[in-house]
Amino acid sequence: MPQLATEWTIQHYSFPIHDPETALGWYCTYYLKIRTGVPFQCSAFGNLATADVEYCFERGMVTGFSGDPQWMFYEPLLNGVSHAYAKGTTISPENNLTERVWVGKCIDHAVESNGTHVWFNLAFPGAYALFMQILSSPSSSIYSKVWALSLGRTNWNSTWGDSMTGQLTATLRHLRSAAQLLP
Numbered sequence: 177m178p179q180l181a182t183e184w185t186i187q188h189y190s191f192p193i194h195d196p197e198t199a200l201g202w203y204c205t206y207y208l209k210i211r212t213g214v215p216f217q218c219s220a221f222g223n224l225a226t227a228d229v230e231y232c233f234e235r236g237m238v239t240g241f242s243g244d245p246q247w248m249f250y251e252p253l254l255n256g257v258s259h260a261y262a263k264g265t266t267i268s269p270e271n272n273l274t275e276r277v278w279v280g281k282c283i284d285h286a287v288e289s290n291g292t293h294v295w296f297n298l299a300f301p302g303a304y305a306l307f308m309q310i311l312s313s314p315s316s317s318i319y320s321k322v323w324a325l326s327l328g329r330t331n332w333n334s335t336w337g338d339s340m341t342g343q344l345t346a347t348l349r350h351l352r353s354a355a356q357l358l359p
Contacts, residue, residue, distance in 0.1 A: 178312050180224065181208040192301070198282045200254070202297040206307060209293050221320035226289035231321040233287045233296075238280070245315035252307050253286035254279075255299040 185207045192201025214224040236246040237253075286297050298304055310316065 178308075180211050180214060180229070180318060182211050184208045192299075193297075195285050195297070198278065198285055200282055200285070200297075200299045201301075202299060203301050204298050204304075206296045206298070206311075207293055208295065208311075216320045216323070218320075218323070221323045224318065224320075226291060226294050228321045229294045229318050230287050230289040231324070232318050233316075234283055235324065236315070237283045237286075245313065248310045248313075248315065252298045252300045252304040252310070253296060254282050255301070 186204060187207065188204045189202065192203050194201050208229075210224065210226050210229060212223070216222065216224065233249065237249055282299075286299070288295050288297070296307070298307065
């Protein structure tokens, strides 16, 4: 990820900025300006766009399973370690459509993009020193959104709301199983 950003800034807030749709408080935001003209290995998928970066992080959080490295994004971005624990409280999105949609909105609002930048809104109170290291890890690899969607798999198609809750439910089951193994 660092090779794809030409510059970055970190904005810390004296008081959390509350997201009106999710009620999460953002304690800081990491802004990354994405390099232009970076081609994908297969030229059929064109050049890297900020939407590709946003999609990869959101897709990883939606479709991640227990044991994969996407769990590292839940603590800084959602102030929780899994879909089942966010905003500092235990929730039950596995059996509750309203909470599944809420978790989807939290993920969607935690990673945003426009034509030039991608930004990460962190709900973790205080500084999260390891976040740049996490962004530098292999779990932060970026691929073409068009390529991922062209595979025709039944995983997340990048839409939010009720349609994504089936995949999120499967992910929740795996995360809950992994959480039960923790001390």
